[in-house]
Amino acid sequence: MSLEDLYREVILDHYRSPRNKGHLDKPDYRAEGVNPLCGDEITIELAFDGDQVSQVAVAGQGCSISQSSASMMSEAIKGKTKGEIEDLTKRFRDMMSLDGEADIGLDPDRPGAVLGDLESLQGVRKYPVRIKCASLGWNVLLEALDGERLS
Amino acid sequence: MADLSHLKADFPVLSNGVHFLDSGASSQKPIPVLEAMDNFARSSYANVHRGAYKLSVAATDAYEAARERVARFIGASDPNEVIFTRGATTALNMVAFGWGMEHLGPEDRILTTEIEHHANLVPWQMVAKRTGAKLDHIPMTDEYRLDLDAYNEKLGPDVKVVAVTGMSNVLGVMPPVRSISDRAHEIGARVVVDAAQLVPHSPVMVEMLGADFVAFSSHKMLGPTGIGVLWGRMEALEEMEPFEGGGEMISEVTLHDATWAAIPHRFEAGTPPIIEAVGLHAAIDYLDSIGMEKVLEHDRELTGIALERLGDVPGLNIQGPTTLEDRGGVVSMTLDGVHAHDLATILDEEGVAVRAGHHCAKPLMRRLGVTATARASFYVYNTEEDVDALIGGLRRAGELFGVGE
Numbered sequence A: 001m002s003l004e005d006l007y008r009e010v011i012l013d014h015y016r017s018p019r020n021k022g023h024l025d026k027p028d029y030r031a032e033g034v035n036p037l038c039g040d041e042i043t044i045e046l047a048f049d050g051d052q053v054s055q056v057a058v059a060g061q062g063c064s065i066s067q068s069s070a071s072m073m074s075e076a077i078k079g080k081t082k083g084e085i086e087d088l089t090k091r092f093r094d095m096m097s098l099d100g101e102a103d104i105g106l107d108p109d110r111p112g113a114v115l116g117d118l119e120s121l122q123g124v125r126k127y128p129v130r131i132k133c134a135s136l137g138w139n140v141l142l143e144a145l146d147g148e149r150l151s
Numbered sequence B: 001m002a003d004l005s006h007l008k009a010d011f012p013v014l015s016n017g018v019h020f021l022d023s024g025a026s027s028q029k030p031i032p033v034l035e036a037m038d039n040f041a042r043s044s045y046a047n048v049h050r051g052a053y054k055l056s057v058a059a060t061d062a063y064e065a066a067r068e069r070v071a072r073f074i075g076a077s078d079p080n081e082v083i084f085t086r087g088a089t090t091a092l093n094m095v096a097f098g099w100g101m102e103h104l105g106p107e108d109r110i111l112t113t114e115i116e117h118h119a120n121l122v123p124w125q126m127v128a129k130r131t132g133a134k135l136d137h138i139p140m141t142d143e144y145r146l147d148l149d150a151y152n153e154k155l156g157p158d159v160k161v162v163a164v165t166g167m168s169n170v171l172g173v174m175p176p177v178r179s180i181s182d183r184a185h186e187i188g189a190r191v192v193v194d195a196a197q198l199v200p201h202s203p204v205m206v207e208m209l210g211a212d213f214v215a216f217s218s219h220k221m222l223g224p225t226g227i228g229v230l231w232g233r234m235e236a237l238e239e240m241e242p243f244e245g246g247g248e249m250i251s252e253v254t255l256h257d258a259t260w261a262a263i264p265h266r267f268e269a270g271t272p273p274i275i276e277a278v279g280l281h282a283a284i285d286y287l288d289s290i291g292m293e294k295v296l297e298h299d300r301e302l303t304g305i306a307l308e309r310l311g312d313v314p315g316l317n318i319q320g321p322t323t324l325e326d327r328g329g330v331v332s333m334t335l336d337g338v339h340a341h342d343l344a345t346i347l348d349e350e351g352v353a354v355r356a357g358h359h360c361a362k363p364l365m366r367r368l369g370v371t372a373t374a375r376a377s378f379y380v381y382n383t384e385e386d387v388d389a390l391i392g393g394l395r396r397a398g399e400l401f402g403v404g405e
């Protein structure tokens, strides 16, 4: 395992140019989370059109792993229903879990892979202290979806 | 150069070649410390101040010998002024609660600083809330020093206690405790020094430091975890109420009341860290065999080398003074475009152990305008090679993240 496997170009690209950065005018759901140990912060806002996510905004600050994971996540959940998002979250968590199946077809170059860019984060699993960085945005996302609808 | 490279072999953890640059968080333990604790536990261990049997007497002697050794190390004239605690944090809480709750009220002000570790800030916040006292802070200048003009302005008759660090665990700066204490004493305030970083890295003679209370931890000075010291001037200790009640700290107990044992036992409720006291004793012997002047000189030399070479790393910012005066061996840094946690991961992969984060000094991080830094801290076992490994790792991080492209 080399550092290049952890810090893949896709990750660095999302870190330098985070997608869907900022805030929504009228979010339907909103949550924020902090990792008190390292101080990373992420706020997620979601707007729905019917049962599908129509807009996502991510704000916060922190390391390349937490911020790129949230950025990629924001792209992956657009247009998805709550059920589909929960499914995606489960896949992501399985990929991150130390005892989960290591190779569930997670070749980052595989076309049409379900997690897409997110698969580039699988290298994080080899750095257990950083898994919580990669998971932060997802925990906030689930919290947002479980929260009160704002509008 | 104060060449101490022969010492590395005394530290078993370092035998795998790790470049350990996190002694500011906790130091490694040399073989003489490990052996002293092991021998004691094997041959002379029992509870202290209780048994009439020989083993307990031997253990009590060892424990009290450690107290005398600490007193000699920090230049305290009376060993009874040395109180064993669980660590610097407990020592500072003992003062904040044991002294603060007795002597502070709504008319009073507590003066601490913007650069404190949470251990010398949060207890005062808690006591301020409970007593109604106001909490005020000595600010930091843009040169990373305490603003002494502002201090003089803030000092007023309502200031009852000044709580200040002896050496910042983030910036490395060593504030002028002596003159801060003298000014505080002119208006009758007590002075509390968080010496968790100072005592391990610099000769400290408490009588000359001028403070009334001085707190530090064994684990940052080659000793074991679980023990620390609160030194207090006897007249200041006499103003303090015990913060914990229980065994060992009483003189007489009835069902409804109790009177306190003499100082220091009054402040040592329950079974103390006995084996740890023996370890701390051995750690002090080890440090004194090097000489604290030499320890300071060695740390400063490595810091000087590091500051110079760090200046050549593209995108690197030192969070703290770049000169050596009144400064110890702690260097905090940020690298443009690379978060401190990523830096620590990359450095770890290169065999360099540094700390990344807010270093328990969130208000200072805010003042510095950063959320986290990477921090390298030096101690007796570090060498120039460790600095080179750090520089190499930082360059590698810069390349990986395309800093300066």
Ligand SMILES: Cc1ncc(COP(=O)(O)O)c(C=O)c1O
Residues within 6 Å of the ligand: B024, B025, B087, B088, B089, B090, B117, B119, B120, B165, B167, B168, B169, B194, B196, B197, B217, B219, B360
């Ligand atoms: C300046 C300073 N004060 C206080 C502490 C707290 O020491 P301890 O955790 O040993 O109680 C530390 C170490 O973390 C420190 O660096």
